[in-house]
Amino acid sequence: MKHFVRVAILVVVLTVLLGFGLDNMGYMPELASVQGAAIDDLFRKHVWVISFLFSLIMGFMLYSFVAFRKKPGDDGSGDHFEGNTSLEIVWTIVPLFIVLYFAYLGAEALAETRRADPNAYNITVVGSQWSWRFDYEDFGFSSTELRLPVDRQALLLLTSTDVIHSFWVPEFRLKQDALPGEGMERELRVTPTIVGDYKLRCAELCGLEHAYMLSDVIVMEVSDFEAWVAEQTEGPAGDGAERGEAWAQQFGCQACHSLDGSDRIGPTWLGLYESIETLVDGSTVVVDDAYLIESILDPQATIVEGYENVVMPPTGASMTEEQIQDIVEFIESLSE
């Protein structure tokens, strides 16, 4: 019996040390969403159960190593007992109820993250190799950074133009894959709680530059957000080329096309206009208005040599005719 008392003390001490140690360690990043709170609560419960069970088994084992180690010269055997059915039943049934209880908690916390606010506003999140675009459909513009007003629920509709990507902002805790294909849009609800700058990180391996598939996430005061929306919906001022520059910015074209002649995933726009390009079938083409418009609307129609393995997302489908015309003018201005 004295053995059991000592082990019990050891297990309690270990549990308290581990549990409080982990609690005070700050193992999670800052929490910045309503939905994340339910997740953190549940995780903390897990951490305590882990601390207890780890201490329980390790406590018994460590104690046995000391108390029941073979003394030198002792070639005898240990006590002979082959098992204990009541004990086995207890340590089957008790864990069964614990895991069922945790599954129940898990379902509850999941429901918490899915709680819908009827006033939520919609943003379509489009993943492409290797950039994100955000279509603010309620307001009719697009952006390459995700700006959210604080304390208001955003209903994100995730989709992809090519492979599977995954939306993850560690401070929001939530994760959801963005799938390619019609009818494959998936929902995620986020209510940010703290004004600040965060990063959206693609969490599903999506090819070569997956590591760098990031976007800025900016949580703003509601008034600041409204001012930004007003600025965006007004649209850019200036001539066609200036507007085109702004559209290219909004639709994230520069994720793949550089403006300074350097190599990115797609061809640079510097000096592109009126250049002569060789296509994969060997023929040549002069890059003019018609060719550029075709390439924006149907990127796979003609492929320039050296870009056989690159698939441009059909971003043009989300643009108006005027926007495309402006972008073409902008590209033209880069050859002057």
Place this chain on the structure above:
Amino acid sequence: MNEKKKVNFLTLGLVRGIIFQVVGALLGMGFTMLIRILIGLPAWNAEPVWVSGMFVGVIAFLIGVGAFSDWFKWAKGEETSDHHSADPSLPGWAKYYSISFDHKVIGIQYGITSILVLGLAGTFALIFRTELAAAKMQFLDLGTFNSLIGLHGIVMIAAILLGIGAMSNYLVPLMIGASDMAFPRLNAFAFWINVPGALLVVSSLFFGGFDTGWTAYPPLSARAPLGMQMFFLGVYVIGLSSILGSLNIIVTTIRMRAPGMNYFRMPIFVWASVATSIIGLTATQFIALSFQMVMFQRLLGMGFFDPGNGGNVILFQHLFWFYSHPAVYVFILPGLGMISEILPVFSRKPLFGYKWIALSSMAIALVGFFVWAHHMFTSGMAEYLRVPFMYSTMLVAVPTGVKFFSWTGTLWRGKISFPTPMLFTLGAISVFLLGGLTGPPNATVATDLHLHDTYWIVGHFHATMFGGFMFPFFAAIYYWFPKITGKMYNEAAGKWHFWLMFPAFYVQSLGQMRIGLLGMRRRIADYDPALNFDFSHLIITIAGFVIFTSVVIFVVNIWRSVKRGEVAASNPWNSRSPEWLLPTPIPEHNYADHPFEVVGEPYDYGLEDAPYIKMPSASATD
């Protein structure tokens, strides 16, 4: 020895096989090009020509190594002698390089191959771990990094499957009192097909690699370089080995037990091995199927997973995980069986709750079939599937817990000693405990939304793999080394191996979990310096190198001990298991001249007059 002829390289099955594979691949490519010309296509198209060439190469390897020879003769109506071992004129070491039907030779072949492949996969890991030691790209490019992580994963899986093949092939017939496996030729076939399979997987590096990780999710895998196809084909072939090997273990266990050896008197490892084999036999087809569908999508334009062609990308994940989750139980169950096997010997006590442990393996295998979608909680699969799969997944914790409690009961009031095999067994329990306990947070959907695809998961599953396979595998090698070789390993070097690997693993795994929670994603070649993970990554990398060093010590120890270790006693651990009562080296036909009868319980350590087996000739040996 003086009558043995000098070894001509071409008489070695392995060399012949590889030559056949190369020639076969070229012939296959030529044949494909011929067909393409005949149906009016341009002769050269890299993908179909290479893929079908490589496929023919695999079959050619098996012909070259001699895996089909007896079957061909049977098909022609010829008799084959019941020759068991390789060409008897070969010197001792050469038999391991040629086809042999002796389950012990095949077990060693599996084991050596496993350690080689393990070293290769570990080297891949060290390369990309070095890259990760600091933010920014140092010496790898993104494409190579992505290929290396996928290769590390799949080559490790191959190493683990080979290691399991080693343990179960060598031990199951010996433990149940059989003189070989039920299907010796199938057994040899199942081993040798791994060699061309492994070559194919590694060859993917030279075909542009593949940037998908070992999970190969489409549509990414449908547009990856040609290396992807080599990966698919290699895994396909290795999977066939798994299916055939499992079939053999199950039949052997059902049909070839010694008199009196009823199911609840078998050494406990046999239970684990059968549980694993049930999964291997019935689930492996699904990973093969899922990969085959992507192969055909790429080769023949069948749009299974092509959203542009009405395909569904989620379907792949269901098929893939339907095998690949149970597969992790394939990886750990033999290791857990090994823990249960070795623990009583060094505690000098009966295994606590034999039947509960035996049945818990079956329970894990069974429940394991109903949990696959917990890999897909964030995948966008049908919403209503998430909660039921959370419940089923949590259930796995129950039989796993039974094992831990029973192991604790086995140690309690024992007379515990700590030679190297026992250290690795206890290390396995501790590390698997860490891996097991970090599982439930991934199983409850809400917390998984944060944890999925992060380094937390990486830390978690490496703990399950090290606790469930690596540590028990090393324990098994040290434990049976004296019986296999007749020599004793170096105890001091064994302890160095353990005391380097054990703490280093904890540092590595806990470090991974910590940065994972803080925002480190899986499978990224580079991380944002703003996250301040540099120092943690450096520590993890150093720990990785320490683990690798400890394995090098292990290999050197084994190598030197085989050559000039002390001669070991016939039963140095004073075990009750039947294989220890055989003379060393174990006769070619195991128990043919040493028949025995089971008269008691396997783990009645410390009980007077309660022998496990009665072997009339046992006293005459030693």
